[in-house]
Amino acid sequence: MSELARLAEERGVMLHTAASAQQQAQWLEQRITKALQEALLARGRATLALSGGRSPIPLLQALNLIELAWEQVGITLVDERWVPPEHAESNAGLLWRHMPQVMSRVHWQPLYHGAGALQDAERSSAALQAWLPLDVVVLGMGSDGHTASLFPGMEGLAAALSRHAEVPCLSCQAPDGRQRLTLTGAALHSARLQLLAIRGEDKASTLTAALAGGRPEWPVSAFLRPPLQIVYSADAS
Incomplete structure (x- = not known):
């Protein structure tokens, strides 16, 4: 058992290792689709927050190929x-380019509205x-331990990371x-289903250090507990 797998098991966090980026995507797609289907059956609606x-x-x-x-x-x-x-750096643009069939049908809630960052955060x-509560959240992680746009050392980080944060979106x-x-x-x-997808050995090293508990200042450390599920691929391409 790898150190990453051992630490994840100690935390009660499920870790799946994928052989390639494509296998990682397939694993994620299957879990996301299942969770959305279950939400639709239970409540008639479902919500998904994606990373860029x-x-x-x-x-x-x-x-984009899934019928739902x-x-x-x-x-x-x-x-x-x-x-x-x-x-070119817009995450919204990324979604529209790579899953146009889905985006043309869903209830889309952008974060950017063009009024100003603070005003857009308030509107969102x-x-x-x-x-x-959201149904599914898909997180990524930087080599510095940031996740979403929650960065180490940023002002108000502890309050922003808390499940009791005053607002769901901030600038x-x-x-x-x-x-x-x-x-x-x-x-x-x-989120009922929380997923963390990482690729590459450098990010595996970051995640291992965070799971070991020695880097509480890294934002990702706030999420390394159940019900999080992690999928890792060494394929960083």
């Missing part, structure tokens, strides 16, 4: 750069409050100084 960046692209492409009652599903983002959808919080600054919008612990911890 390059790593989720295979998952988005897999979800998408008209009854609400989709939002875990975080967003404060840029319009047509910007008001809309997302009615969605809580913040990334280490590069650029404005972002992020879900807080109030939304992220609420």
Whole structure:
């Protein structure tokens, strides 16, 4: 058993290892689809918060092929750069490019609205409050231990990570100084299914250190407990 697997088991967190990025995407798609189907059967609606960046692209492409009652599903983002959808770095743009069949049918709740970062966070919080608890959240993680746009050392981090955070969405600054919008612990911890997808040995090292408990200042450490499920692939391509 690897150190990563041993530490995850000690925490009571399920860890799945995928041989490739494509297998990781398939594993995620199956669990997301099952959770959404169960939510639709139980409550007639379902909610999903997705991460952006390059790593989720295979998952988005897999979800785009799934037949589901998408008209009854609400989709939002875990975080967003404060840029319009047509910007190359927009996470909303990423979703529209890689799962257009899904996005054309769902109830889409963007984080960016163009009024200003603070105003957009307030508007998104008001809309997302009615969605809580979420059904599925898919998190990623940076090599610095950040998740969503919750970064080590950011102002108000402890309050933002708390499941009792005052708002589900807030505006913040990334280490590069650029404005972002992020879900807080109030939304992220609420999810019935919480997934963390990581790829590459550098991120495995970061996650191992976080699971060992020695880096409580890393935002990802706040989520390393049940009901989180982790899927890891050494394939960082």
